[in-house]
Amino acid sequence: MRFKKTEGRMLEADMTPMIDMTFQLIAFFMVLINFTASETHERVQLPQSTLAKPPDEPFEFPITLQLTDTGLFVIGGNEVASIQGLRPYLLNEATVLQQRQKQISDATVIIRAHKGAQTGMVQDLIKVCQENGFEKFALRAKEDVGN
Amino acid sequence: MKIRRSTSSGQDTIELQMTPMIDIVFQLLVFFIMTFKIVSLEGDFNIQMPLASQDEGLPDENDLLPPMRLTLTANDSGQLAGISLNDRNFANFRELHDYIASRVGDAGPSGSEDAEVELDCDYHLRYEHTIEAVTAVSGYVDRETDEIVRLVEKIRFSPPQENAEASD
Numbered sequence: 001m002r003f004k005k006t007e008g009r010m011l012e013a014d015m016t017p018m019i020d021m022t023f024q025l026i027a028f029f030m031v032l033i034n035f036t037a038s039e040t041h042e043r044v045q046l047p048q049s050t051l052a053k054p055p056d057e058p059f060e061f062p063i064t065l066q067l068t069d070t071g072l073f074v075i076g077g078n079e080v081a082s083i084q085g086l087r088p089y090l091l092n093e094a095t096v097l098q099q100r101q102k103q104i105s106d107a108t109v110i111i112r113a114h115k116g117a118q119t120g121m122v123q124d125l126i127k128v129c130q131e132n133g134f135e136k137f138a139l140r141a142k143e144d145v146g147n
Numbered sequence: 148m149k150i151r152r153s154t155s156s157g158q159d160t161i162e163l164q165m166t167p168m169i170d171i172v173f174q175l176l177v178f179f180i181m182t183f184k185i186v187s188l189e190g191d192f193n194i195q196m197p198l199a200s201q202d203e204g205l206p207d208e209n210d211l212l213p214p215m216r217l218t219l220t221a222n223d224s225g226q227l228a229g230i231s232l233n234d235r236n237f238a239n240f241r242e243l244h245d246y247i248a249s250r251v252g253d254a255g256p257s258g259s260e261d262a263e264v265e266l267d268c269d270y271h272l273r274y275e276h277t278i279e280a281v282t283a284v285s286g287y288v289d290r291e292t293d294e295i296v297r298l299v300e301k302i303r304f305s306p307p308q309e310n311a312e313a314s315d
Binding site: 030 | 165168169172175176179182183187188189190191193194195196197198219225268269270271273274276277278279281282285287288295304307
């Protein structure tokens, strides 16, 4: 019995469209991946506001301070139980600013407080920052899309 | 790409090994899908609050709009119990917003720049109500143009209540 020469005529699926689509999917997810989410804290649920629109331009020197509903402060990934414990971190930020030849008042303190947090604690937070020379504050809220 | 066997040379075909590449590509795809999180947009309310100086709190008599003092009181559980602006009570933030809009609107186009609101909140008031109040006084979204119309741009907090009592 004679066999036909089969070398080089293997049955192959055409991979090109699948790889095209897969690369497009990868590109899509790569573009949309948001590393700024690392600034957020899973325990902080922001209050909603219809006026909370993303800023046109980012702050020059943002310092993010977070406050959970249980009254825990988070700065730069460190959890601080008491408000007085924030002072060393704020002093550190102020020193960094001075080394960059900038005024402390140029920095913006972004406050991300849980919606159930006590307003008084937010005010205490602002007060501690003021005592360290910070003047600009931004109260962060989540965009209310339901309206 | 598959290179067809040349008839003259007689060499074997060179085939790209697709399997490892597809493995990696799928792993990348799975990584990005798993880390993908729809983040809701966030915005800020800017507050300019330098440390209180000695001459602060004295209203300028030339001001068209004297500083408005918004007082928010809370019940024991931290829920909103009362809203009052310069001793005038409001049932909800909608009323407050309409009042602020009429008052700032009367002051002319520069009203939004001159107007100032000082927030005086109970210590244990839930923060979301404070943000609601800030939203009510700072502006609204125009339904036709979908742009934000600013009302009061200067917002600040009065000193925290418990600390004020402790320092007396």
